[in-house]
Structures are given as structure tokens and as C-alpha cells.
Amino acid sequence: MIDQFERLPGIGPRTAQRLALHLLRQPEEQIQSFAEALLAARSQVGQCQTCFHLSAEPTCEICRNPERNNGLICVVADSRDLLALERTREYSGRYHVLGGLISPMDGIGPEMLQITSLVQRVGQDSIKEVILALTPSVEGDTTSLYLARLLKPFTEVSRIAYGLPVGSELEYADDVTLSRALEGRRAVE
Numbered sequence: 001m002i003d004q005f006e007r008l009p010g011i012g013p014r015t016a017q018r019l020a021l022h023l024l025r026q027p028e029e030q031i032q033s034f035a036e037a038l039l040a041a042r043s044q045v046g047q048c049q050t051c052f053h054l055s056a057e058p059t060c061e062i063c064r065n066p067e068r069n070n071g072l073i074c075v076v077a078d079s080r081d082l083l084a085l086e087r088t089r090e091y092s093g094r095y096h097v098l099g100g101l102i103s104p105m106d107g108i109g110p111e112m113l114q115i116t117s118l119v120q121r122v123g124q125d126s127i128k129e130v131i132l133a134l135t136p137s138v139e140g141d142t143t144s145l146y147l148a149r150l151l152k153p154f155t156e157v158s159r160i161a162y163g164l165p166v167g168s169e170l171e172y173a174d175d176v177t178l179s180r181a182l183e184g185r186r187a188v189e
């Protein structure tokens with residue numbers, strides 16, 4: 001059990017040990033439901049057919065929520081970034097998950113990402129603004145410029161920036177930094 005925990009990101013030997021000992025002290029039903037939750041997640045979770053966020057349903061909770069602003073789409077590289085933005089509770093629009101960033105060095109071209117589906121969404125719906133929430137890195141910049149060029153004929157395109165250090169991962173930014181980055185977004189020229 002300790003070995004299994006150690007394979008998880010961000011878990012060192014000590015934490016792995018502590019988690020294992022903690023679980024051993026739990027009642028058997030608790031362990032049972034924990035194990036079942038892991039297996040169920042693996043077999044049931046797929047992608048939302050609209051925004052490509054992780055979802056156990058054909059359409060994710062965010063896309064199904066009628067309270068959210070239909071005129072705004074925030075573009076993120078993956079679901080971890082989406083979850084980081086959701087934690088701030090500052091954003092009430094929709095999302096689009098690209099599934100990565102354009103990276104010629106790693107052989108990742110635009111056709112390997114959810115870009116066509118994004119352009120279709122923006123073209124069909126009345127989207128007022130697309131917010132690019134991509135990491136400040138070479139790949140993030142390349143992808144942002146590429147998307148801005150494609151989307152500008154249809155809508156306003158902005159990019160979050162303020163307070164995020166170059167190369168930083170969105171998912172590790174604290175809520176305040178991320179909220180400010182969202183608020184301080186600038187139109188892409």
C-alpha cells in the first residue's frame with residue numbers, strides 16, 4: 001500500500017506511510033468504499049462532449065449548469081487548470097479544455113488538441129469573450145497566439161497574465177493570484 005501511494009504525484013515516502021497507517025485504522029466499510037470509488041472513477045469518467053472536461057456524464061456539470069454565463073469561454077490546457085480556476089469561485093462562464101498545448105518540440109501540433117471544436121463553439125454560439133488561461137511559457141504563448149488569430153474574427157479574445165510568474169503552472173497558483181490573473185486579463189493584440 002505504501003509503494004502504491006508513493007507512485008502518486010506529490011507524495012513522498014513519509015506521507016505514503018502516514019496515509020497507509022491512517023487507512024489501516026479505518027473501518028473495513030470505509031476502505032471498501034474508497035477502493036470502489038477509485039475503480040468507479042477509472043471506468044466511468046470520460047470527457048464532456050462540449051468542453052472536454054472530465055465527466056462521468058456525456059455533458060459535464062459545468063456545461064449543464066443553467067446559472068453559468070453562456071457568453072464567456074475560458075480556455076485551459078487541461079482539467080487540472082479548470083479545477084484550479086473553479087476553486088477561486090471568481091469565474092462563472094463556461095470552459096474549453098484543449099488537452100495540452102502546442103509544442104513543436106514534443107511533436108504536438110494544433111490538430112492534436114481540441115481546437116476545431118473550440119472554433120466551432122465560438123462560431124455557433126453567441127460568445128462575447130474567450131479568455132485564454134494558458135501558462136506563461138513558450139508553449140502557452142504559442143498556443144495563445146495561434147488561438148487568438150483563429151478566434152478574433154468571431155469574438156473578443158483576452159489572456160490572463162497579471163501576477164503569474166513566467167513558466168508557472170496554473171494549478172499550483174494560489175487562489176488570490178489566480179483571481180487577480182483572471183480580473184487583470186488583457187485583450188490579445
Ligand SMILES: [Zn+2]
Pocket residue numbers: 048049050051052053059060061062063064
Ligand atoms: Zn463540459
